[in-house]
Amino acid sequence: MKSYNFDSLKFATEGLTGFGCTVIQDDVNLPSFMIPFSKRTNAQLFDGGSEKTHSAFIVDDVEYKRFFASKFINCIVDGRAYSWPGMDPAVNVNYDQAMQACNAKGTGFHLLSMPERAVIDHLIYKSGFVPRGNTNYGKSHASGYSYEVGEQTADESDGSGGRRTTRTATGSGPATWFHDGTRNGIADWVGNVWKWTSGTRVVDGEIQIFVGNAAAKQANAGAASTYWKAIMPSGALVEPGTVGTLKYTKDFKLATATGEKGSTYTANFGNLTANSGVTIPEILYELHLMPKTGVTHQGAFWINNEGERLPFVGAGWHYASHSGPSALGLDHPRTSAYAFIGLFSAFMEL
Incomplete structure (x- = not known):
């Protein structure tokens, strides 16, 4: 039986949401509203998945019963x-600053990881409800839903002498702007601002990840960190630069050679395919780094296969039809800091 902490904010939050949301304090006793996600297998998350426990729930080969994701895009x-x-x-925080703002909170806190993001996206697509958001200057871009608006917190010139909304207050949109279509879900999963995500990167097109959810233990994510592993078509994790590892190409293929270098995008993540003869290992479906057939993905894909590129997800206030749960930007270096990039923190009871 669960033993209750009768802290008034935590107890009221859990009671009103049926433990759909809780409150977790950091090392200076300040609270955050967090959403729990219980352990699941790949088979429970996507068609064709194995009975393997999803990577989001594994740290150093130990399985954990859940992780917690931020309910709201974070302030600092x-x-x-x-x-x-x-x-x-x-906003205006680069990748390392976003990591530090999360790690500073104490053990178990971290920048939302790609495995955690993948669990949430898989659940969204399994449910059949795909959230909308602030994807058109303070309102939804979706046809028939322009009445869905959030509370303005920032604006910009509209180029015609007027002003238009950019960012909106966290959670201020309707229930359809929450990941599960209810106010018990994660707000602004789609749109408002992009969100830096940990545990994955590309280097010269080569896909590199952490083993399991090592991001949850605040593993070193520096450019030269030994935590980074490349992926073979068999799914084996190997040292970066190993011959035959999997890479994204400029023409939206999964391949074992980078090919032409440069930056580009495709209007839908679902357009990614494997080169002839290249096997897509389960780990790439698991981490939502390749699209599963039979799923109607929403969100575009950006890639720059020159140098190191760190991911942000979900899109921002002005990306319209390019927004969505599958929106993935792998075209910026870790030093990028813009008014349209923010972050979600996460927590695991390690």
Whole structure:
């Protein structure tokens, strides 16, 4: 039986949401609203998946019963990231700054990882409900839903002498802007601002990941970190630069050679395919780094296969039909810091 902490905010939040949301305090006792996700296998998350426990729930070969994702795009207070409602999202933070704002909160806190993002996206597509969001200057771009708006927290010139909304207050949109279509879900999963995501990168097109959910233990994600592993078509994880590892090409193929280098995008993540003769290993479906057939993906895919590129997901306020749960940007270096990139923190009870 669960033993209750009768802290009034935590107890009320869990009671009102049926444990759909809880409150977790950091090392300076400030709270964040967090959404729990219980352990699942790949078979429970996507068609054709094995009975393997999903990577999001494995750290150093130990399985954990759940992780917690931020309910709200984070703000940053005194160098720490917080999941609070009604805030202007923290932006103009680069990848390392986003990592540090999460890690500073104490053991178990971390920048939302690609395995965790994948679990949530798989659940979205399994449910049949795909969230909308602030994808057209403060409102939804979707046909027939332009009445869905959030509360403005920032604006910009519209180029014609007027002003238009950019960012909106976290959680201020309708229930359809939450990941599960209810206010118990994660707000602004799609749109508002992009969200930096940990545990994955590309280097000269080569896909590199952490083993399991090592991001949850605040594993070193520096450019030269030994935690980075490349992927063979068999699914084996090997040292970066090994001959025959899997790479993204400029023409949206999964291949074992990078080919022509440069930056480009395709309007839908679902357009990615494997080169003839190249096997897509389960781990790439598991991490939502390749599209599963039979799923109607929403969101575009950007790639720059020159140098190191770190991921952000979900798109921002002005990406319209290119927004969606599958929206994935792998075209920016870790130093990028813009008014349209923010972050979600996450937590695991290690």
